[in-house]
Amino acid sequence: MKRDLTPWLLLPIVALAMLPLMSFSTWLTLTIAGAAMGMMLFLMASGLTLVFGLMDVMNFAHGAFITLGAYLAVTVLGRLSGWGGPDSLAWNLAALAVAVTTGAIATGAVGAVFERVIIRRVYGSHLQQILITMGGLIVAGQLVIVLWGAQPLQVAKPVLLRGSFLLGGAAIETYRLVAVVLGLLVFGIAYLVLNRTRIGLLVRAGVENREMVEALGFRIERLFVAVFVAGAALAGIGGVMWGGYQEVVTATIGDEMTVLIFIVIIIGGLGSVTGCFQAAVLVGLTTNYVGYLTPKLALGSNIALMVLVLLWRPRGLFPVAKQ
Amino acid sequence: MAEKILLQLEGVQTHIGRYHILHGVDLSVPEGGLTVLLGRNGAGKTTTLRTVMGLWRASAGRILFDGTDIAAMATPDIARLGIAYVPEAMGIFTGLTVRENLLLATTAGRFDDARLDAVFALFPVLKTKWHDAAGGLSGGQKQMLAISRAMVEQRRLMIVDEPTKGLAPAVIEHLIGGFHTLKQSRTTILLVEQNFHMARSVGDSVAVMDDGRVVHAGTMADLAGDEALQGRLLGLSLAAHQ
Numbered sequence: 001m002k003r004d005l006t007p008w009l010l011l012p013i014v015a016l017a018m019l020p021l022m023s024f025s026t027w028l029t030l031t032i033a034g035a036a037m038g039m040m041l042f043l044m045a046s047g048l049t050l051v052f053g054l055m056d057v058m059n060f061a062h063g064a065f066i067t068l069g070a071y072l073a074v075t076v077l078g079r080l081s082g083w084g085g086p087d088s089l090a091w092n093l094a095a096l097a098v099a100v101t102t103g104a105i106a107t108g109a110v111g112a113v114f115e116r117v118i119i120r121r122v123y124g125s126h127l128q129q130i131l132i133t134m135g136g137l138i139v140a141g142q143l144v145i146v147l148w149g150a151q152p153l154q155v156a157k158p159v160l161l162r163g164s165f166l167l168g169g170a171a172i173e174t175y176r177l178v179a180v181v182l183g184l185l186v187f188g189i190a191y192l193v194l195n196r197t198r199i200g201l202l203v204r205a206g207v208e209n210r211e212m213v214e215a216l217g218f219r220i221e222r223l224f225v226a227v228f229v230a231g232a233a234l235a236g237i238g239g240v241m242w243g244g245y246q247e248v249v250t251a252t253i254g255d256e257m258t259v260l261i262f263i264v265i266i267i268g269g270l271g272s273v274t275g276c277f278q279a280a281v282l283v284g285l286t287t288n289y290v291g292y293l294t295p296k297l298a299l300g301s302n303i304a305l306m307v308l309v310l311l312w313r314p315r316g317l318f319p320v321a322k323q
Numbered sequence: 324m325a326e327k328i329l330l331q332l333e334g335v336q337t338h339i340g341r342y343h344i345l346h347g348v349d350l351s352v353p354e355g356g357l358t359v360l361l362g363r364n365g366a367g368k369t370t371t372l373r374t375v376m377g378l379w380r381a382s383a384g385r386i387l388f389d390g391t392d393i394a395a396m397a398t399p400d401i402a403r404l405g406i407a408y409v410p411e412a413m414g415i416f417t418g419l420t421v422r423e424n425l426l427l428a429t430t431a432g433r434f435d436d437a438r439l440d441a442v443f444a445l446f447p448v449l450k451t452k453w454h455d456a457a458g459g460l461s462g463g464q465k466q467m468l469a470i471s472r473a474m475v476e477q478r479r480l481m482i483v484d485e486p487t488k489g490l491a492p493a494v495i496e497h498l499i500g501g502f503h504t505l506k507q508s509r510t511t512i513l514l515v516e517q518n519f520h521m522a523r524s525v526g527d528s529v530a531v532m533d534d535g536r537v538v539h540a541g542t543m544a545d546l547a548g549d550e551a552l553q554g555r556l557l558g559l560s561l562a563a564h565q
């Protein structure tokens with residue numbers, strides 16, 4: 001099957017175009033920072049793009065899963081602070097792995113309840129979806145305050161993940177490298193599941209034409225629940241990683257990402273996981289380069305990026321055929 | 324005729340939103356034969372098929388499939404009874420390969436090689452395009468793929484909505500050949516078709532719809548031999564389509 005490879009060129013083009021504007025070591029630091037941010041954006045956004053693509057559901061409460069993940073990072077890493085000392089990188093990574101796993105399971109479970117109690121009642125009506133998920137977001141924010149308090153909390157990030165090492169004259173934060181590896185891993189797994197399994201085949205088919213999937217004898221609701229839960233779990237993982245990256249967690253940490261996440265899924269093409277991955281890295285890189293060159297333009301640059309991409313490809317980098 | 328009726332609609336009414344589209348459709352599809360549903364544009368043919376598939380809900384009446392009322396069943400359950408649906412727009416997944424499109428039409432996710440060979444014998448182009456994205460197929464090839472989806476496994480009933488729409492005459496002849504092969508396998512077929520040449524060549528029985536009702540039902544032989552009846556029933560649709 002022929003694949004559309006042009007959008008993949010965008011990443012190296014953007015990265016290389018920045019090289020003349022700064023020293024190599026600065027460029028390397030920014031590129032890795034951008035890639036790391038991109039991977040975390042991908043984790044946070046991938047579920048949302050599939051939920052929209054498959055069921056045409058707009059979930060504005062998606063940020064709550066991220067917030068929950070970030071607070072779980074506070075709690076789990078706090079409990080495991082004994083593992084986070086300076087002696088063993090393995091134990092440091094193990095603490096992060098436990099936090100990530102807990103985040104995935106807990107947000108996945110919350111996602112399952114949220115789908116059943118709220119989302120399922122508002123299929124087909126965008127207005128209701130927007131209103132009720134916005135409401136859900138507010139309630140979730142309050143619950144977080146009840147559980148964890150209103151004051152900002154510090155993440156007990158394992159000591160060795162705070163440090164950095166030198167590469168090509170540039171200081172690379174270990175945590176960012178971990179984020180890049182995790183993001184690539186999750187993307188790889190998501191790609192294999194979508195392209196090599198029957199469930200993945202059904203999801204791709206359902207994103208394109210839900211009705212026909214049903215007419216072939218498959219219950220799309222079950223598929224949707226699975227995708228919704230997986231998407232929530234991924235957002236939870238993203239939240240854990242983002243919380244650790246920010247080091248300070250507040251009840252709005254997820255909401256603050258929502259605009260960026262919507263930019264990512266629109267640039268990528270609604271419903272496309274590959275597009276989401278591309279777009280997330282593109283947004284991560286742009287944010288970091290522009291943040292360095294002209295700090296005031298950082299958010300504006302992402303909106304400009306979205307406009308440019310949409311002028312080039314009106315339905316995003318990897319448009320999904322819709323019927 | 325003492326033949327068994329596989330699909331029977333009795334007084335089926337369908338509303339779409341606030342529009343009353345079907346006003347009591349009565350239709351019998353005998354087992355093992357090909358029934359053509361004719362009627363002018365907007366008569367309610369597509370709505371009838373969609374109602375059988377559960378894609379619209381019947382607001383009144385019964386839809387009996389092999390004696391069971393399926394009017395309240397969900398679409399996937401209806402499909403699992405062995406009913407294949409080829410919609411007007413064909414419902415091809417353009418982002419998926421030809422192979423993946425056909426794979427989704429199997430219940431277990433595995434091909435029966437003998438059946439696949441039969442599909443390739445009928446539509447060789449599907450074999451050459453096996454790993455290509457279905458979105459790149461021509462209209463006729465897409466229609467062949469859509470019909471093949473109903474062939475990779477034995478179905479009890481196949482429902483096809485206007486497969487010749489927009490196709491070149493040579494392709495239509497090819498499809499007619501396909502339907503003859505399907506008929507030999509004794510698959511029951513309900514076919515909406517405006518092309519009377521095709522309808523006459525493959526149809527055993529015929530029903531004609533107008534304004535949300537079936538206004539005539541009988542054998543294709545009777546209709547084909549009676550030009551006055553054709554003129555009265557189909558004047559409009561034939562004038563518009565030939």
Ligand SMILES: Nc1ncnc2c1ncn2[C@@H]1O[C@H](COP(=O)(O)OP(=O)(O)OP(=O)(O)O)[C@@H](O)[C@H]1O
Pocket residue numbers: 339340342344362363364365366367368369370371
């Ligand atoms: N989604 C819809 N909303 C409102 N009205 C509809 C809808 N679909 C069909 N109709 C109306 O229902 C009537 C029957 O339409 P239907 O598509 O069943 O006719 P048809 O016999 O298949 O016609 P054609 O030959 O054009 O395919 C038409 O008047 C049409 O305008």
Ligand SMILES: [Mg+2]
Pocket residue numbers: 368369370411484
């Ligand atoms: Mg129609």
